[in-house]
Amino acid sequence: MKNQSGALTKKILALLLVIAVAVTAVIGWRLGKGTSVRPPAEIEDYLFWQAKDLTDFKLMGADSKTLGLNDLKGKWSFIFFGYTHCPDVCPLTLGILGKAFKLMEKDPAAFQEVQGIFISVDPKRDTPELLKEYVSYFNNKFTGVTGDAAQLDALARQMSALYTIHPKEPGKSEDSYLVSHNSTVFLVDPQGRLYGRFPPPQTPQEIAEVFLKTRTFYNERSKKRWNLF
Amino acid sequence: MESFLKTLTALMLGLAALGASAGGTDIQIQDPWVQAAPPNVKVVAAYLEIKNNGDKPQILTNASSPAFDEVGIHQSVMHGNMVHMEQLKELTIPPHASVVLNPGGLHLMLTGAKKPLNIGDQVPMTLTFHSGQKIEAKAIVRPGQTEGMEDHQHMNHSGHETHKH
Secondary structure: OHHHHHHHHHHHHHHHHHHHHHHHHHHHHHHHHHHOOOOOHHHHOOEEEEEEEOOOOEEEOOOOOEEEHHHOOOOEEEEEEEOOOOOOHHHHHHHHHHHHHHHHOOOHHHHHOEEEEEEEOOOOOOOHHHHHHHHHOOOOOEEEEEOOHHHHHHHHHHHOOOEEEOOOOOOOOOOOOOEEEEOOEEEEOOOOEEEEEEOOOOOHHHHHHHHHHHHHHHHHHHHHHHHOO | OHHHHHHHHHHHHHHHHHHHHHOOOOEEEEEEEEEOOOOOOOEEEEEEEEEEOOOOOEEEEEEEOOOEEEEEEEEEEEEOOEEEEEEEOOEEEOOOEEEEOOOOOEEEEEEEEOOOOOOOOEEEEEEEEOOOOEEEEEEEEEOOOEOOEOHHHHHOOOOOOOOOO
16 A cells, blocks of 8 residues: 555656656746847857856955956956966957957947956966056056966866966076967956957957947847846 | 079179178068067067078078077967967078068067167167078067057047048
C-alpha cells in the first residue's frame, strides 16, 4: 500500500514538474521576445550576444583611491589593458580613444556618461601615481589603475583579456622586459555588465559612432522592458 | 662598358638628387616622427618611411640616437586580439621600394629618454645599413595621428571649426 501511494506521489510530482517547466519556458520565451530586440546591423558585431554581469574587483588608483565594480555603475566605461612602457600600441589606442571621446562631445548627454579606464598589467613598473599622469595626457576622462596579479586577474579573466609578462632578454637591464596584452577596448554598460568590445585596429570615428548608436539602442531597449510590466 | 656607363649615370643622378642630405645614397628617409608621450614616459616609438631608390636591397641593421640609451627595430604583431612586440635584427628594403614604419606595426623603439620630450622637439637619429652607410635623420615629436589626419583635434577650445574630410 505504502509503495503504491509513494509511486502515485512521484507521478504527480513529475507531472507538476513538467507543467512548471513548460509554463516557465513559455513565460521565458514571451519575456525574451519582448526584451531581446536585435541591435541595428551596424553595431551588432561590436556587442555581446548577451551582456555579461561582472563580479566585483578592486584595482588601485592614484591618491589611495580604489576602483571597483560600483565605480563602473551609472557610466559607460571604456576599458583598455596595457602598460606605459609600451611605445606603439598603447599610446596609439589611448590616443584613438581620447579622440573618440572628443567626437562624443557633440552628444553632451552621452559624453557626460563616458569614462575611460586604463588598466596597467605591469604593476612592477607602473605605479598608480605614474598612471595618473600618463592617462591624463590623453584625456581628462581617463583613470589609470593597476593591481597585483590576483587583483588584475579578477577583472581581466572576466573579460578574457589575457596578458603575458615576458622574461627580460639576456644582457639587458631588469626593467627592459616586454609585455603582451589584449588590445581590445572593452565597453561596460551603466549596470556594470560587459556589453561590447572594439577589436583592433580601431578608429576614433568608429568608436564614437558605434558607441552613440549603442547607447541609443540600450536606452530604447530599457524603456521597452519597463513597458512590459 | 654600357653597364658601367649606366651605373655611372645612375650614380651621378643619385648624387645630384640626394647628395646634400644623405651623403650620396639610394636611401631616402621620409617624414620621420616620434609619437608624443606623457613626460614620465621613458620609452617611445619613432616612425618613418625608408625609400630605396637603388637596384640592390638595403638592410637596416642598427639605429641610434644621442637622446636615448637604446634604439631597437621593433614590430607589434597581432595574434587575434593579443598584441606582441617582436625585436627585429634587421629590416630589408627591397630595390625601388619603400618600407613604412607606422603606428600599430613596424617602429623604432627608443628606450631610456635622457630628458622628457615635448611636442615640436627634434630627435636626431642615425640609421646604419648593412652596406655601412649611415643616414642621419631628425624625427619631430608630434601627437599620434590616425590615418594621417585629424591633427586639428588638438586645437580644440579655440572656436576652431572641425574640417570635413
